[in-house]
Amino acid sequence: MSLPETQHLALDQTDGVLVVTFDRADVSNALNIDMVEELAATFAAVSDDREVRAIVLRGAGRHFCAGADLKSIGAVSGDDPHAAVIAFNRRFGEVLAQIDRAPQAVVVVAHGAALGGGFGLLCVADITIITHDAATGMPETRLGLPAAQIMPFVVKRIGVTATRRIAVCGLRFDGAEAYRLGVAHELVDDLAAADVALAKVSADIRACAPGANAASKALLTALDGSDTQALAERAAELFADCLLGDEGTEGTQAFREKRVPRWAKK
Numbered sequence: 001m002s003l004p005e006t007q008h009l010a011l012d013q014t015d016g017v018l019v020v021t022f023d024r025a026d027v028s029n030a031l032n033i034d035m036v037e038e039l040a041a042t043f044a045a046v047s048d049d050r051e052v053r054a055i056v057l058r059g060a061g062r063h064f065c066a067g068a069d070l071k072s073i074g075a076v077s078g079d080d081p082h083a084a085v086i087a088f089n090r091r092f093g094e095v096l097a098q099i100d101r102a103p104q105a106v107v108v109v110a111h112g113a114a115l116g117g118g119f120g121l122l123c124v125a126d127i128t129i130i131t132h133d134a135a136t137g138m139p140e141t142r143l144g145l146p147a148a149q150i151m152p153f154v155v156k157r158i159g160v161t162a163t164r165r166i167a168v169c170g171l172r173f174d175g176a177e178a179y180r181l182g183v184a185h186e187l188v189d190d191l192a193a194a195d196v197a198l199a200k201v202s203a204d205i206r207a208c209a210p211g212a213n214a215a216s217k218a219l220l221t222a223l224d225g226s227d228t229q230a231l232a233e234r235a236a237e238l239f240a241d242c243l244l245g246d247e248g249t250e251g252t253q254a255f256r257e258k259r260v261p262r263w264a265k266k
Contacts, residue, residue: 067116120150
């Protein structure tokens with residue numbers, strides 16, 4: 001097994017655990033297309049390797065992942081920007097599904113911002129460890145956007161009722177609320193405590209047969225009868241419509257200018 005060359009991810013494999021650290025700390029580890037493709041390549045590289053027992057996702061610096069890099073998405077140009085945004089958004093959905101069905105145990109250690117796409121990553125992990133002071137949730141609608149690709153995975157994690165409230169109110173909340181909702185499995189005080197919890201989880205995973213874990217995850221995936229491909233396609237279209245429409249333009253501009261969008265004014 002050979003790991004891919006990566007620019008935005010730091011990869012470290014020790015004792016059967018592959019730690020994947022998001023390494024764009026200067027932009028709060030926001031996801032651009034290169035980072036998404038590196039994630040896809042990393043998971044693909046170890047998919048058939050049972051020596052890799054667990055894959056851990058975490059963030060460098062002060063944050064786990066602040067979601068999509070709206071600046072890079074908004075800079076999409078060319079003959080058909082609508083198609084380009086659809087392709088970007090659909091691809092992220094494909095990679096979320098890839099992580100969700102990975103044969104290895106997937107563990108997320110979240111601190112700081114874990115918003116939007118970062119929140120989606122919390123919801124596709126088999127085990128999520130979160131700090132009390134983490135800032136997580138789905139604020140997309142406050143930017144004039146739908147929480148497109150992450151929505152099916154959030155619903156599977158915490159149910160339709162809780163997801164509706166978070167989505168239509170654009171809510172952000174701390175690690176304690178994420179734990180209460182069932183997004184996270186372990187709530188810890190800080191990153192030092194998260195490392196202790198991760199060591200225990202890693203030991204538990206290594207105590208399980210890798211083939212049996214892979215088979216268990218395959219069975220769990222099969223229990224979900226939803227057509228994720230159709231959902232991903234529709235979500236990508238809606239995201240592109242919003243991002244390139246009046247509300248998305250205003251929302252992302254307000255975000256860059258650090259002001260409230262016009263619809264939020266009283």
